[in-house]
Amino acid sequence: MQKSFAFDIIATDGAARSAVLATPHGSIETPCFMPVGTRATIKTLSPRDLEETGARIVLANAYHLHFRPGAGLVERQGGLHRFMSWERPILTDSGGFQVFSLGDTAVIRGDGVQFRSLYDGSLHFFTPEMAIRVQEQLGADIIMCFDECPPAGAGAGYLKAAVDRTARWAARSRAVHSRRDQLLMGIVQGGTDPRLRRQSVELTVETGFGGYAIGGLSVGEERSAMIDTMTYTADLLPADKPRYFMGLGDPAGMLEAIAAGIDMFDCVLPTRVARNGGAFTSGGKINMRNAGHSEDDGPVDPECRCYACLNFSRAYIRHLVTQKEILGLHLLTLHNVTFLIDLVRRAREAIERGRFHEFKSSAPPAY
Amino acid sequence: MQKSFAFDIIATDGAARSAVLATPHGSIETPCFMPVGTRATIKTLSPRDLEETGARIVLANAYHLHFRPGAGLVERQGGLHRFMSWERPILTDSGGFQVFSLGDTAVIRGDGVQFRSLYDGSLHFFTPEMAIRVQEQLGADIIMCFDECPPAGAGAGYLKAAVDRTARWAARSRAVHSRRDQLLMGIVQGGTDPRLRRQSVELTVETGFGGYAIGGLSVGEERSAMIDTMTYTADLLPADKPRYFMGLGDPAGMLEAIAAGIDMFDCVLPTRVARNGGAFTSGGKINMRNAGHSEDDGPVDPECRCYACLNFSRAYIRHLVTQKEILGLHLLTLHNVTFLIDLVRRAREAIERGRFHEFKSSAPPAY
Numbered sequence: 001m002q003k004s005f006a007f008d009i010i011a012t013d014g015a016a017r018s019a020v021l022a023t024p025h026g027s028i029e030t031p032c033f034m035p036v037g038t039r040a041t042i043k044t045l046s047p048r049d050l051e052e053t054g055a056r057i058v059l060a061n062a063y064h065l066h067f068r069p070g071a072g073l074v075e076r077q078g079g080l081h082r083f084m085s086w087e088r089p090i091l092t093d094s095g096g097f098q099v100f101s102l103g104d105t106a107v108i109r110g111d112g113v114q115f116r117s118l119y120d121g122s123l124h125f126f127t128p129e130m131a132i133r134v135q136e137q138l139g140a141d142i143i144m145c146f147d148e149c150p151p152a153g154a155g156a157g158y159l160k161a162a163v164d165r166t167a168r169w170a171a172r173s174r175a176v177h178s179r180r181d182q183l184l185m186g187i188v189q190g191g192t193d194p195r196l197r198r199q200s201v202e203l204t205v206e207t208g209f210g211g212y213a214i215g216g217l218s219v220g221e222e223r224s225a226m227i228d229t230m231t232y233t234a235d236l237l238p239a240d241k242p243r244y245f246m247g248l249g250d251p252a253g254m255l256e257a258i259a260a261g262i263d264m265f266d267c268v269l270p271t272r273v274a275r276n277g278g279a280f281t282s283g284g285k286i287n288m289r290n291a292g293h294s295e296d297d298g299p300v301d302p303e304c305r306c307y308a309c310l311n312f313s314r315a316y317i318r319h320l321v322t323q324k325e326i327l328g329l330h331l332l333t334l335h336n337v338t339f340l341i342d343l344v345r346r347a348r349e350a351i352e353r354g355r356f357h358e359f360k361s362s363a364p365p366a367y
Numbered sequence: 368m369q370k371s372f373a374f375d376i377i378a379t380d381g382a383a384r385s386a387v388l389a390t391p392h393g394s395i396e397t398p399c400f401m402p403v404g405t406r407a408t409i410k411t412l413s414p415r416d417l418e419e420t421g422a423r424i425v426l427a428n429a430y431h432l433h434f435r436p437g438a439g440l441v442e443r444q445g446g447l448h449r450f451m452s453w454e455r456p457i458l459t460d461s462g463g464f465q466v467f468s469l470g471d472t473a474v475i476r477g478d479g480v481q482f483r484s485l486y487d488g489s490l491h492f493f494t495p496e497m498a499i500r501v502q503e504q505l506g507a508d509i510i511m512c513f514d515e516c517p518p519a520g521a522g523a524g525y526l527k528a529a530v531d532r533t534a535r536w537a538a539r540s541r542a543v544h545s546r547r548d549q550l551l552m553g554i555v556q557g558g559t560d561p562r563l564r565r566q567s568v569e570l571t572v573e574t575g576f577g578g579y580a581i582g583g584l585s586v587g588e589e590r591s592a593m594i595d596t597m598t599y600t601a602d603l604l605p606a607d608k609p610r611y612f613m614g615l616g617d618p619a620g621m622l623e624a625i626a627a628g629i630d631m632f633d634c635v636l637p638t639r640v641a642r643n644g645g646a647f648t649s650g651g652k653i654n655m656r657n658a659g660h661s662e663d664d665g666p667v668d669p670e671c672r673c674y675a676c677l678n679f680s681r682a683y684i685r686h687l688v689t690q691k692e693i694l695g696l697h698l699l700t701l702h703n704v705t706f707l708i709d710l711v712r713r714a715r716e717a718i719e720r721g722r723f724h725e726f727k728s729s730a731p732p733a734y
Contacts, residue, residue, distance in 0.1 A: 043693060077662075077682050297445070
C-alpha cells in the first residue's frame with residue numbers, strides 16, 4: 001500500500017478501535033459514517049452543508065455515474081472532487097451491488113455480467129476491469145473491487161459461486177488497477193454462512209488489498225444473523241487495514257459494528273428517513289408528520305446543535321414536511337446526517353477514553 | 368402613518384427613486400425585489416441562503432397560511448418571523464388574489480366572497496375584516512387590503528365593479544386594522560383602463576394608506592398595455608409613499624417599472640424558472656437542460672458571485688437538473704434570486720449616481 005494511505009490505529013477498546021486513514025485529499029478519522037451521494041450529490045445537501053454535518057468523506061456510485069453523466073465526462077471535468085466541488089476524500093463503489101440488485105436483469109456471461117441499464121433498459125456488459133476503469137476515471141480516493149452480491153436467502157450453491165467469483169474478480173480488479181493515488185478495497189461475501197465468510201476472507205486477503213469491506217449483509221437477512229456474521233467476519237480480517245461495512249447506517253447497528261472492530265460505514269438511511277418525514281433523536285426516531293408535533297415549539301432534538309435544531313421548531317418543520325416543501329426535506333436530511341456522524345464521532349471519543357462499552361449501553365434506543 | 372414606517376426618498380432620477388422604508392424588523396432599501404415564500408418558505412432556500420442572496424424582505428401568502436398550518440397556530444408560535452426563522456421584514460398579501468384566481472370558485476356574497484379551499488375543496492367565506500385579522504395573527508411588517516383582482520380581458524362592467532368593491536373593502540380593511548406595528552397598504556385595480564385606474568387611485572388615496580400597490584396587472588394582458596398602465600398609474604400615486612407592483616419580477620419589466628417610480632416587487636419567477644431548469648444570466652436566460660452545457664466547465668453566469676456560480680460548473684448543474692436532483696433546483700433558485708436582487712440593487716445605485724437611464728439601456732436583454 002502506498003504511504004499516502006497509511007492507516008494508523010490510535011486506540012483500541014476491546015475489538016473497537018479509533019484510527020486515522022490518510023488519503024490524497026486529507027485524513028479520515030475512523031470510525032466514520034460516509035453519507036451517500038449516489039449521483040455525485042448527497043440528496044438536498046450542498047458541499048458546505050455536508051461540511052457542517054461533520055462529514056469528512058462521502059460515497060458516490062460508479063454504476064449511476066457511468067450512465068449519467070458518464071465517467072469520461074467526469075474525468076474531462078477534472079474528476080469527481082472538482083465536479084461535485086468536494087475537496088475532501090471520496091469513496092466510489094464499483095457498481096457490483098447495483099448491477100445485481102437493480103431491476104433483476106443480471107446474467108453472468110463469460111468473464112463479466114450482462115444487465116439492463118436502470119436508465120433506459122439498454123443492454124450492457126460489465127467486467128471487473130471495466131469497473132476499475134470507470135472508477136479510475138471518476139478519481140475517488142478509495143475505490144472498490146467489482147463483486148457479486150447475492151440477495152438474502154440465496155442458496156448455498158449460489159453463495160459459494162459468488163464467493164469464488166468475487167475472489168477471482170478481486171484478483172482481476174487488482175491486476176488492472178493502476179492509479180497510485182487510489183486505495184483499492186477488496187469485498188468479502190458469503191451470506192450468513194461462517195464457513196463461506198472464512199473462505200471469502202482467505203481468498204480476498206490472499207490477493208491482498210489496502211482495506212477490506214464486508215458486503216452482502218444488511219440486504220434483508222435476520223438482524224441477529226447480520227450481527228453474528230459481521231462480528232465473526234470482522235475478527236478474521238487483518239487488524240492493520242481499514243474495515244468497511246457496506247450499506248449499514250442505523251444507529252444501533254453501527255454501534256454493534258464498531259464493537260466488532262468495523263471502521264467505516266455508508267448508508268442512504270438518513271436521507272431516506274428524512275424523505276419519509278422521519279428524524280433521528282437522542283430519544284429515538286420520531287415521525288415529524290405526526291399531529292402531535294404541530295404546536296411543538298421545541299427543536300427536533302434538543303441535544304443536537306445542527307442548523308435545523310438551532311433555528312427551527314418541530315411545528316415549522318412539520319408544516320414544511322406535510323406541505324411537501326423541499327426545505328423540510330433539506331432540514332431533516334441535514335439533521336439526520338449530522339446525528340449519525342455525531343454518534344460515530346462520540347463512539348470514537350469513547351474508544352479513546354476506554355469507555356466504549358458504557359457509551360454503547362447508554363446510546364439511543366434501537367431504530 | 369406610524370413613525371416606525373418612515374419612507375425617506377434618498378435620490379431621484381426622472382421618475383425613478385431610491386428610498387428607505389423603516390419597519391419594526393429593520394429598514395428596507397428600495398427599489399427592492401421580494402422573494403415569494405408562499406407557505407412561509409422560499410422554495411428550496413433556508414433563511415441563511417436568503418440572507419446571502421441579498422434579500423432583505425420576503426413575501427408570504429395569507430391565503431395559504433390561513434389553511435396550512437393556520438394563522439392561529441402561527442400566532443401561537445410567536446408569529447411568522449419566529450415561525451420561519453426570518454428576523455428581517457415580511458410582507459403578507461391578503462389572499463384576495465388567491466381567492467379569485469385559484470380554482471375559479473369565488474362568488475361575491477353580501478359583504479364578502481365565498482370560495483372553495485384549494486386544499487380540500489371545502490366551502491369558505493372571507494371578508495376584508497377576516498383578511499386583516501389573519502394578517503394580524505401572522506404578524507408581518509407590511510400587510511395588504513383584501514381586494515378583488517379581475518382576470519385579464521375582464522369586461523368594463525366587471526372592472527368597474529371590482530374597482531368600487533376594492534375601494535369599499537379597502538375602507539373596511541383600514542377601519543378594523545389595529546396593529547400599530549404593521550403598515551397597511553391599499554391596492555389599486557382597474558385593468559388596463561386609464562379612467563378606471565384613475566378612479567381606483569382616487570378612491571384608495573381618499574381612504575389613505577401608508578403605501579399603495581398596483582394590482583391586477585401582469586395577469587396575462589399585453590406587455591405594452593401592462594407597461595403603459597403601470598406608468599400611468601404610478602404617476603398618479605402619492606410620491607411620498609412606497610409603491611408596490613404586485614407579481615412582477617422579470618428583469619426587463621422591473622427596470623421599466625423602476626423607471627416609472629415603482630419601489631417594490633414580488634414574483635415567483637426565479638423559483639419557477641429554476642424549476643424548469645432555467646437560469647437568468649448577464650447574457651440572457653439560458654436553459655440548463657440543453658446538451659450544449661453538458662461539458663461546459665464554466666459557471667452559470669461568470670459575472671455572478673453567488674455560491675452556485677462560485678463553486679459549480681454548468682456541466683455539474685446540468686447533470687443535477689437532468690437527473691432531477693434537488694441540489695440542482697436549489698442552486699438555480701439561489702442563483703436566480705441573487706440575480707434579480709442584484710439587478711434591482713444595481714438599479715438603485717444607478718439612480719443614486721443619476722445614471723439610471725444608461726443602466727437600463729445596458730441591462731440584460733428582455734426575458
